[in-house]
Amino acid sequence: MSLKQWGIGLLCCSALLLTACRVVDLDENGQPIIPPDPNAKASFANQTPAQIAQQTWNSKVMTPAQSHALDSSTLKTRAASANNESVFVKVQGKVDSVSLDNERERTLTVTVNDQPLQVQVGPMIRGNAIRDATGYKFEDFTNQVQFAQLSKAYNREAAKHLPKVEESWQQQSVTVVMAVTLRNGTLSDAAAISLERGQP
Structure with missing residues (x-):
């Protein structure tokens, strides 16, 4: 092979290599940014x-709750056999009463399957219902402290998205999307994640 032919071959190989190479962006320190594995x-x-x-x-939270929330009848069946399970629920009805005695822990009461249920509406929300309804497990996190603190973080996030409930809500039609914990047929730690007033 002549020198000229060898040079042409080398150029062709170089061109192929350049074509096959993927350009990788660099960060501010000149290090390659590796895209995350989906x-x-x-x-x-x-x-x-x-x-x-x-x-x-x-x-x-919001997408699963809006798409897969249990209705009242399904909730009744689920609650009968569940023990310490948290789920998303969507209820439409009237606000039976509003509790404003504690400015930080407001609640409204709605009737669910012929039983009154107090629903936390913030600004302070307690319990693990929202976190546990997402399906997250302890193993998904670095340690128990991070997992425990996520409950508080989700509760604070929920409160940020909720309207302020006042006395005028009483006896008004409402649609409530919430997380609730089922324990031996009872509902507890109900926490609103979405409230719409005036819905039929």
Whole structure:
């Protein structure tokens, strides 16, 4: 092979290599930015509970709650056999009463399957119902503290999206989407994630 032919071959190989190479963006320190593997398990190791709650609010709370919330009849059947299970529920009805005695922990009472249910509407919400209804498990997180704090973060995030409930809500039609914990046929720790007043 002549030198000229060898040079042409080298140029062709170089061109092929350049074509096959994928251009990778660099960060501010000149290091390559490797895109995340879409099939990799989500890692929350370097995120605060507040960041996790904010970033997953729509995907893990609002979208599943709006799409798969149990109605009253399905809830009744589920509650009969469930023990310490949290689910999303959607209820339409009238507000029986509003509790404003504690400015930080307001509740409204709605009738669910002929039973009054107090629903927390913020600004302070207690319990693990929202977090547990998402399906997250302890193993998904770095440690027990992070997992526990995620409940508080989700509760605070819920309160940010809820309207302020006042006395004028009493006896008004309302649609409530909430997370609730089922324990031996009873409903507890009900926490609103969406409230719409005036719905039939």
